[in-house]
Amino acid sequence: MRLLYFAWIRQRIGRHEETVERPPEVTDVDSLIAWLRNRGPGYAEALKDASAVRVAVNQEYVPLKHPVRDGDEVALFPPVTGG
Amino acid sequence: MIRVQREDFDCGREMAALTRGNTRIGGLATFVGLVREVPMTLEHYPGMTERKLAEIEDEARRRWRLEASLIIHRYGRLEPGEQIVLVATAAEHRAAALESCAFLIDWLKTKAPFWKLEETASGPRWVEARASDDEAAARW
Numbered sequence: 001m002r003l004l005y006f007a008w009i010r011q012r013i014g015r016h017e018e019t020v021e022r023p024p025e026v027t028d029v030d031s032l033i034a035w036l037r038n039r040g041p042g043y044a045e046a047l048k049d050a051s052a053v054r055v056a057v058n059q060e061y062v063p064l065k066h067p068v069r070d071g072d073e074v075a076l077f078p079p080v081t082g083g
Numbered sequence: 084m085i086r087v088q089r090e091d092f093d094c095g096r097e098m099a100a101l102t103r104g105n106t107r108i109g110g111l112a113t114f115v116g117l118v119r120e121v122p123m124t125l126e127h128y129p130g131m132t133e134r135k136l137a138e139i140e141d142e143a144r145r146r147w148r149l150e151a152s153l154i155i156h157r158y159g160r161l162e163p164g165e166q167i168v169l170v171a172t173a174a175e176h177r178a179a180a181l182e183s184c185a186f187l188i189d190w191l192k193t194k195a196p197f198w199k200l201e202e203t204a205s206g207p208r209w210v211e212a213r214a215s216d217d218e219a220a221a222r223w
Contacts, residue, residue, distance in 0.1 A: 007126055007198035008209045056196070059131035075128060075196075079212035082125070082156065082197025083116055083168055083188055 001068060003036075005046070006077035009053065012046035022070050029055045030064040032074065047076070054079055084152065085136045087127065089159040092169055101151045102173055108150045110177035112184035116168040118161045121201050123210075125158045125167065128196035132156070139190045143172065146186070147179040154187065156197065186223045193220040 004017045026032045033053065037044045047053060055062055056075040068074055086092075094115060102108050136154050143152060151173040161167060170187045174180040199210040 004128070006128055006196070007200070056128070056131055059128075059134050061194075075131065077128070077196065078198065078209065080193065080196050081199045081210040081212055082127070082195045083192035083216075 001032075001070065002073045004073065004075040006075065008078055009046045009076050013042045022068065026068060028065055028067050029057070029062060029074070032068050033064070033076070036076075052078060084154070085133055085140060086153075086155045087129075087132050087136070088155065088157060091157070091166060092155050094166075094169060097153060097155065097169060098171060101153050101171055105150055105173070107175055108173045109175050110180040111171065111173045112177070112180035113172075114168075114170045114184050114188045115166055116188070118163050118165045118167060120163055121203055122160065122162050123202065124160045124200045126198045126200065127156075127158045131196050135195045136191065139187060139194060142190070143183045143187050147172075147174060147183040149174050149179060149183060152183070152187070154191065156191070156195065158197070189216075189219045189223060192216045 001022050002017065002019050005013050010016050023035060026035050033047050033050055037047050050064060054077055057066055057068060058073050094113065098111060098113060102111055140152055140154060143149065149172055153171045155169040157167055170184055172180045172183040193216055201208050201210055
């Protein structure tokens with residue numbers, strides 16, 4: 001999976017993107033966020049409140065129960081503030 | 084038409100280009116968003132940004148009979164007073180132009196993946212999403 005981070009989630013994690021092998025227990029966005037929280041203190045801080053995180057899979061907004069698959073592009077970011 | 088760019092834009096030139104040669108157009112509505120008070124840096128999600136803006140524009144064209152439409156959104160570092168975004172819609176009559184222009188900026192604000200980092204006196208601060216923006220988008 002290709003993971004992308006934006007805005008303060010990117011800053012707290014300390015990187016813009018990474019490619020990871022999907023562990024078997026990661027089947028949806030919810031379980032991906034739970035797995036990422038254990039990757040380090042920056043991840044835990046960035047993702048501590050899942051309600052503050054918006055998620056896009058393959059560039060479409062999805063809810064936390066949306067499945068994730070090998071090869072997906074998953075982006076995690078705060079609510080958008082453009083315009 | 085969608086453009087996501089670092090460079091500034093010339094509203095007059097864009098409006099002229101949008102309506103040129105189409106004499107069915109009787110109304111052209113525009114919205115220009117400006118940087119208020121402090122410098123900011125706009126970050127976005129290349130690829131998804133263009134995709135969402137195109138979807139929003141398609142939705143406007145489903146809801147209103149438009150002769151032309153244009154969304155330009157900038158990214159990168161911007162100074163107070165600089166232009167951030169241009170939304171322009173052209174139709175036979177004013178109602179479709181005005182309504183679709185308001186619709187586009189309301190939906191853009193809650194759906195297009197942009198984030199603003201303001202340079203405040205007390206340091207950099209990510210702008211927080213506002214409930215009033217969600218309410219404005221929901222009225223459509």
